Amino acid sequence: MSLIGNILWLVFGGFITGLAWWLVGTVAFISIVGIPWGRACFVIGQLTFMPFGKQVVDRQAVTGQQDIGTGVLGTIGNIIWFIFAGVWLAIAHLFSALFCFVTIIGIPFGIQHLKLAAIALAPIGKTVIDKEQAARLHR
DSSP: OHHHHHHHHIIIIIHHHHHHHHHHHHHHHHTSTTHHHHHHHHHHHHHHHSOTTEEEEEHHHHHSSOOGGGSHHHHHHHHHHIIIIIHHHHHHHHHHHHHHHTSSTTHHHHHHHHHHHHHHHOOTTEEEEEHHHHHHHHO
């Protein structure tokens, strides 16, 4: 079922927003200082291409330990991210969600765009895992 959802998702804005994530990631890598943000862009961009069956969680919850992205530096990184790229990617997802909500079949895709818009605001310190792994983590 996830495969069918992911294929339909690409038509309902997933392909374009995934490319937007990868474009921002490429610009971040070119700037050298933006490499940590670029890495996050490519991880979330891959999720944006195929989001069904996946979930975003705090990396600290998965690893059980704090790292650079989950601490104070991660918070500072998310603030910088929000100003320069996060708000723009979130707006792209919000517009895609709006277009999806116009049709009945697009409502689940619109909800997914809203989830990705929230992730776009602060992706540093997050990781993408399978839904099964997330269910085990929550137990």
